[in-house]
Amino acid sequence: xxxxxDERGYYGEFGGAYIPEMLYPNCEELRQNYLRIMAEPSFQExxxxxxxxxxxxxxxxxxxxxxxxxxxxxxxxxxxxxCHTGAHKVNNTIGQILMAKKLGKNRIIAETGxxxxxxxxxxxxxxxxIKCVVYMGEIDxxxxxxxxxxxxxxxxxxxxxxxxSRTLKDATNEAIRDWINNPVDTHYIIGSVVGxxxxxxxxxxxxxxxxxxxxxxxxxxxxxxNPDYVVACVGGGSNAAGAFYHYLDEAEVGIIxxxxxxxxxxxxxxxxxxALGKVGIIHGSKTLLMQTADGQITxxxxxxxxxxxPGVGPLHAHLYVSGRGEFISITDDEAMKAGLGLCELExxxxxxxxxxALAIFEDRKFKEDDVVVVNLSGRGDKDxxxxxxxxxx
Amino acid sequence: MNRIKxxxxxxKKILSIYFTAGYPKLDDTVKIxxxxxxxxxxxxxxxxxxxxxxxxxxxxxxxxxxALKNGMHTELLFEQLKDIRxxxxxxxxxxxxxxxxxxxxxEAFCQKCKDIxxxxxxxxxxxxxxxxxxxxTIFKKYGLINVFLITPQTGEARIRAIDxxxxxxxxxxxxxxxxxxxxxFGAEQTQYFDRVAAMELNNPQIxxxxxxxxETFDQATKNTKGAIIGSAFIKHLTQNxxxxxxxxxxxxx
Numbered sequence: 001x002x003x004x005x006d007e008r009g010y011y012g013e014f015g016g017a018y019i020p021e022m023l024y025p026n027c028e029e030l031r032q033n034y035l036r037i038m039a040e041p042s043f044q045e046x047x048x049x050x051x052x053x054x055x056x057x058x059x060x061x062x063x064x065x066x067x068x069x070x071x072x073x074x075x076x077x078x079x080x081x082x083c084h085t086g087a088h089k090v091n092n093t094i095g096q097i098l099m100a101k102k103l104g105k106n107r108i109i110a111e112t113g114x115x116x117x118x119x120x121x122x123x124x125x126x127x128x129x130i131k132c133v134v135y136m137g138e139i140d141x142x143x144x145x146x147x148x149x150x151x152x153x154x155x156x157x158x159x160x161x162x163x164x165s166r167t168l169k170d171a172t173n174e175a176i177r178d179w180i181n182n183p184v185d186t187h188y189i190i191g192s193v194v195g196x197x198x199x200x201x202x203x204x205x206x207x208x209x210x211x212x213x214x215x216x217x218x219x220x221x222x223x224x225x226n227p228d229y230v231v232a233c234v235g236g237g238s239n240a241a242g243a244f245y246h247y248l249d250e251a252e253v254g255i256i257x258x259x260x261x262x263x264x265x266x267x268x269x270x271x272x273x274x275a276l277g278k279v280g281i282i283h284g285s286k287t288l289l290m291q292t293a294d295g296q297i298t299x300x301x302x303x304x305x306x307x308x309x310p311g312v313g314p315l316h317a318h319l320y321v322s323g324r325g326e327f328i329s330i331t332d333d334e335a336m337k338a339g340l341g342l343c344e345l346e347x348x349x350x351x352x353x354x355x356x357a358l359a360i361f362e363d364r365k366f367k368e369d370d371v372v373v374v375n376l377s378g379r380g381d382k383d384x385x386x387x388x389x390x391x392x393x
Numbered sequence: 394m395n396r397i398k399x400x401x402x403x404x405k406k407i408l409s410i411y412f413t414a415g416y417p418k419l420d421d422t423v424k425i426x427x428x429x430x431x432x433x434x435x436x437x438x439x440x441x442x443x444x445x446x447x448x449x450x451x452x453x454x455x456x457x458x459x460a461l462k463n464g465m466h467t468e469l470l471f472e473q474l475k476d477i478r479x480x481x482x483x484x485x486x487x488x489x490x491x492x493x494x495x496x497x498x499x500e501a502f503c504q505k506c507k508d509i510x511x512x513x514x515x516x517x518x519x520x521x522x523x524x525x526x527x528x529x530t531i532f533k534k535y536g537l538i539n540v541f542l543i544t545p546q547t548g549e550a551r552i553r554a555i556d557x558x559x560x561x562x563x564x565x566x567x568x569x570x571x572x573x574x575x576x577x578f579g580a581e582q583t584q585y586f587d588r589v590a591a592m593e594l595n596n597p598q599i600x601x602x603x604x605x606x607x608e609t610f611d612q613a614t615k616n617t618k619g620a621i622i623g624s625a626f627i628k629h630l631t632q633n634x635x636x637x638x639x640x641x642x643x644x645x646x
Contacts, residue, residue, distance in 0.1 A: 008522075018491060020448040020517035021542040022566060024551070163454050164444065176447050183546050183569045281492045281518065282445070294466040295496030296444040 001322060003248035003315070005204075009197020012322060014314035017196035019284045022180040026188070027284075029103065031198045037102045038095075038205065050094050051209060054127070055084045057091075059210075061217035061373070066345040067358075073366035076227070077348070077376045078214055080239065087351065087378030088207060088239045089120035093189055095206035097124040100187035107186040108132045111161075111175040113140055113168030114305030115147025116378065117191030122156035132156040135174040137167040140305065147382060165299045168309055172283050192236025193313035196284030200241075200313050207242025214373055215246055222371055229254040229366065232375040233356040235271070235307035237316045239377035244319075254326060256364075257316060258357045260302035261329035271300035272329040273312040274320045282311040288320065303332035303386065304352040306378070334359040336390050339380065351378030352386060396484040396512045397538050397561045400435055401597055407619025408610070408645060409436040409599060410626050411488060413456040414473070415465025416442070421635050422473045423480075428635070430483040432642040438515060438621065441470060441489030448517045450573035452624040456631075467497050471505050478510035486540065488515040499528055503535040513538035513561060521558060529558075540564050545585045549592070556594040562618060565589060565598040573624030575603045578612050590616040610645050 001012075009015045009031075017027055037043055051057040059079045068075045080088040093110075100108060108125050110132070112118030118134040125132035134151055138160040141148055151158050164170040172195075179188045193200040193207075215225040230247055232240035234257045247253040262270035270276060277288035282297060289311035290298045302308045312320075319325030330338075339355035342348050350358060354377045366372055380387065387393060400407065410429050414422050422439070429437055442457035442465050449457070470487075477485070487506065494502045494516065506514070514537055519528070524539060532539050538561035543552050545568060555563060567582050568575055582603075589598060597618035604613050605625035613620040622645065629641040 016520075016523065018518045018520060018523070021520075021547060022448060022517075022544050022569065022571075024520070025544075025546040025548070163451070164458065169445065173445055173447055177450070177571045180448065181570050181574060183544075278496075280495060281490075283447075284518070291492070291496070293496070294468075295493035296461060297492070298444075 003318065003324060005197065005201035009201060011314045011318035014287045014317040015197055015200060016286050017284055018281045018286060019196045020180070022183070023176070023196070023284070026179060026183050027196050033103065034099065034198050034202050037099055043098060043102065047095055047098055051091065055090050055094065056082060057209065058213045058217070059083060061214055061221065063221065064346050067342065070345060071361040071366070072368055074369065074371045076218070076371065076373045078210060078243065078373055080210065080375060080377050081348070081350065081354065081379035085120050085123050086381060087116050087120070088210065088242060089117045089191060090123065091209055091242065092191065092203050092206045092238060093117070093120040093124045096187070096189040097128050097130065100130070100189070101128065103187060105185060105187035106130060107182065108189055109135065109175050109178050109186055110189045110191060111135050111168065111171040112191065113137070113171065113308060114382065115140070115144045115151065116306060116382065118156070118158070119147055119150045119154070121189050122151040122154035125156060126154045133178065134158050135161050135171040135178065137161045137165070137171045139166045140168065140171070144305065167299065169297065176283065192238040193241040193315055194236040194283055194285060194311060200285065200315055203238055204241040204245055204315060207238050208245035210239070210242035210375060211244065211246040214243070218371070218373070226250050226253050227371040227373045229256055229370065229372045230375070231256040231258065231357050231360060231372060233258045233307060233353050233377060234312060234316055235260070235309045235353065236311070237313040239375050241313060241315055243375035248324070255319060255324060256326045256328060256360065257319065258360055259327060259329045260304055260307035260356055261331045262301040262303070264331055265329055269301035271302040271307050271309065273310065274327045275329060277312070285314050287311050287314045288317040304335065304356065306351065306353040307356065328360050328364060330356040330359040334362065339387065340391065348376070349380035350376055351380050352383045354378055395536060395538055395561070396482070397436065397486070400484050401562060401618065406614040407435045407599055409438060409619060409621040410434050411438040411440055411621060411623035412626060412630065413440040413442055413453060413460050414470050415460030415463045416456040416627070417459070417630050417634060419463040419465060420473070422470065423477060424635050425638065426477060426481055426485070428638040429642065430481045432639045434483065434642055435619065436484045436486065438486045438488045441467060441487055441493060443490040443493055446490060448571055450571040450624065452573040452627050456627045467493055471509060474509045484512045485510065486513040486515055487511055491516050491519045500531050503531050503537055506537055507535040511537065513540055515540045515564060517542060521555060525558060542566050543589070545569055545581070552589065552592065552594070556596055559596040561596065563594065563596050563598045564621070565600045565617065567600050567603045567613065570602055572602055576605050577609055578603060586616045607645055
């Protein structure tokens with residue numbers, strides 16, 4: 001079984017490009033060119049140079065000794081939190097801004113929920129001197145003020161999404177509408193492995209640098225390229241796609257995707273798409289999504305804004321349905337405790353998204369000599385207010 | 394013969410009106426259809442509201458949000474329409490996004506449409522290739538015409554492919570935009586209308602997006618078979634309710 005997109009962007013039954021005709025020329029232009037451009041030596045050279053000198057790659061693979069002792073297994077943390085801008089998101093925006101330049105585009109649009117992808121996009125636009133418009137739900141703008149300020153400092157225009165529930169899903173709708181209205185000069189930098197083909201595959205390829213590095217780093221530390229398990233949190237699923245990418249076809253490597261259960265899977269306030277979703281169409285992709293019986297897309301909930309998406313990338317839907325991936329869901333409370341636990345044991349303040357991945361060790365037991373790589377997708381600076389409110393700090 | 398095809402054979406410019414089912418009030422659907430027919434409209438597009446209408450601007454988005462809040466859903470729309478053919482003979486098209494129809498079950502949905510007397514569907518996010526591979530035989534089995542969109546950016550080869558796959562009319566989106574975003578036409582649109590007209594397609598073209606009054610209707614239909622009005626009619630309903638539909642239609646032609 002293949003775990004990579006086929007020529008038309010399908011992962012098993014999921015994926016494709018369910019887009020209005022207005023978007024067809026844009027997506028088709030990208031589809032016809034993305035693999036060729038990514039293979040060009042000049043592209044590869046500039047991409048890797050920027051990842052090294054600007055983002056700070058390779059990020060360390062850190063053996064978390066005290067965390068490993070606590071859970072009686074060998075836990076490595078892939079330190080994406082040390083990337084410039086504070087999360088893995090920038091791997092993709094560096095790739096896509098170079099892609100946009102090759103395609104001759106001079107205006108960038110993006111959607112953002114908590115603001116991490118918005119900041120990563122505004123950053124690369126400043127780097128390249130390209131105009132940037134970021135759509136963000138009106139409600140998210142109010143609750144993520146520091147990231148809004150960052151984007152503005154970086155020269156981006158932040159436009160509020162006033163439609164629907166005024167959060168990430170609606171910001172994505174608004175960005176797509178902007179692209180419909182500006183089909184020629186604009187490139188849309190989607191922040192996750194979601195959306196119409198070729199986005200899920202393109203974003204996964206840009207993020208695949210994560211597992212590429214893990215392979216060589218683990219070889220150095222453990223004398224083998226493959227861990228027993230790779231663990232990552234999944235909202236749309238871009239950090240997970242990057243962490244899993246080079247292990248998808250290595251059957252002996254267990255893949256563990258961690259979703260946000262919010263206040264409990266069946267509480268009505270959850271973002272655990274694999275458990276609650278059904279097959280449908282969201283943002284141009286056939287995948288698992290949370291919806292009413294009538295096919296209206298519903299609003300997810302998680303304390304972590306980065307996991308607060310009603311769908312999941314088609315790759316992850318395929319990993320779930322095919323059984324290749326083990327899916328675990330973690331509540332707000334479990335994630336917050338795990339986040340604080342990492343601070344206390346390792347001196348690392350993780351993003352609440354990444355805390356979900358760290359929380360599995362309470363219930364999911366591993367063997368003493370298992371090597372478990374957890375993708376620490378982002379740092380927790382942006383979440384300080386949440387940690388303060390939750391723990392009464 | 395399918396009512397849409399029959400209508401297209403008439404020697405006249407087609408005026409098509411879009412409205413969102415369940416807006417402004419949940420039970421306005423039947424009255425709006427009856428009044429549109431009474432006032433000489435040629436074709437009606439009944440919008441099945443969706444939570445995330447990607448191709449629509451603020452006016453139709455807002456009407457969809459309110460319609461859903463009012464309680465509109467697929468089965469209820471079918472219930473409202475079940476006796477519609479006892480009172481109207483105008484061609485009826487359901488326009489909606491694919492997910493609600495996918496959830497209902499495409500074949501069950503098409504069967505219902507046939508039972509009621511719906512003549513066609515416009516599903517902007519059901520792409521040509523998926524339609525042809527998975528759904529064309531079902532649509533045809535139930536006598537439904539599927540209407541495809543083209544835009545100023547659609548290349549000639551793709552327009553030809555869409556023409557070949559069409560069996561009624563082609564929905565010609567007037568400019569690169571979401572619905573209700575722009576009003577009026579410039580030289581760019583006129584050139585695009587002329588360019589497509591010169592292709593001598595098998596299917597007539599009906600223009601949508603940007604038509605709101607007699608002037609834009611005349612401009613849009615100079616070289617095409619007809620025009621579609623959506624956002625402007627929704628705005629009229631918002632301001633005047635459902636009692637003055639004749640005022641709106643009469644100012645168009």
